[in-house]
Amino acid sequence: MELSKFCPRCGEETTQLYGDNKQLCSNCFTEVNNLIEAPREIEIETCSVCGRMKEKGEWIEAYTVEDQLGEAFADTAENFTLELQYWEEDEEFFVRLHVSEGELKEHHDVKVEWSQDQCPDCARFQGGFFKAKIQLRGDNVQKVADDITDKAAELTNRNRSDFLSNIEHRDGGIDFYLSTEKMNKKILSMLRDNYRPEIERSYELVGERDGQRVYRNVVSVRLPER
Numbered sequence: 001m002e003l004s005k006f007c008p009r010c011g012e013e014t015t016q017l018y019g020d021n022k023q024l025c026s027n028c029f030t031e032v033n034n035l036i037e038a039p040r041e042i043e044i045e046t047c048s049v050c051g052r053m054k055e056k057g058e059w060i061e062a063y064t065v066e067d068q069l070g071e072a073f074a075d076t077a078e079n080f081t082l083e084l085q086y087w088e089e090d091e092e093f094f095v096r097l098h099v100s101e102g103e104l105k106e107h108h109d110v111k112v113e114w115s116q117d118q119c120p121d122c123a124r125f126q127g128g129f130f131k132a133k134i135q136l137r138g139d140n141v142q143k144v145a146d147d148i149t150d151k152a153a154e155l156t157n158r159n160r161s162d163f164l165s166n167i168e169h170r171d172g173g174i175d176f177y178l179s180t181e182k183m184n185k186k187i188l189s190m191l192r193d194n195y196r197p198e199i200e201r202s203y204e205l206v207g208e209r210d211g212q213r214v215y216r217n218v219v220s221v222r223l224p225e226r
């Protein structure tokens with residue numbers, strides 16, 4: 001025999017009651033309780049030059065709004081399913097966190113303050129002549145190399161100052177020389193979304209111009225083994 005259950009708060013018949021002490025139906029449970037504690041407002045800081053995001057004191061490779069929000073809320077609803085929706089309203093930016101676990105559902109609206117700064121790496125080279133090099137390494141680099149040249153061509157079509165100035169084949173991979181850091185950021189974002197590579201940054205001194213040291217931003221992109 002199966003006993004039907006009634007919610008003591010609204011009187012509805014239900015198959016499952018929730019809560020440790022006070023047992024309620026799913027609707028009443030989420031009206032009375034919060035599944036998670038969400039902040040009312042958060043700040044997301046990005047670097048105005050390389051576009052990386054500052055998260056827990058580290059500058060991380062998250063370039064798109066979607067990736068940055070995903071990182072910012074990664075720990076907010078650890079034991080639940082979390083979906084994010086975002087919009088702008090009167091020049092303010094909001095995210096709705098849809099939190100759920102089975103029948104239990106709730107949402108929280110969080111205001112996001114975006115701020116821009118320069119990461120220490122970029123600040124070091126402020127004023128210097130700045131170009132980027134992507135070192136693509138790993139197995140089967142050719143397909144990924146084709147994607148990089150396609151993306152570069154698309155960016156050049158949109159803006160003439162973004163271009164691929166050179167491609168060099170090396171032992172173990174291919175080096176791409178890019179005209180702007182902005183272009184570097186867009187190509188890295190594409191690579192990250194499609195291939196989940198390991199990305200590491202470094203810098204090389206390439207000479208001097210007008211009494212200023214000239215550095216090049218070097219990004220090593222290592223494709224995962226498969």
Ligand SMILES: [Zn+2]
Nearest residue numbers: 007010025028
């Ligand atoms: Zn109820």
Ligand SMILES: [Zn+2]
Nearest residue numbers: 047050119122
């Ligand atoms: Zn930066």
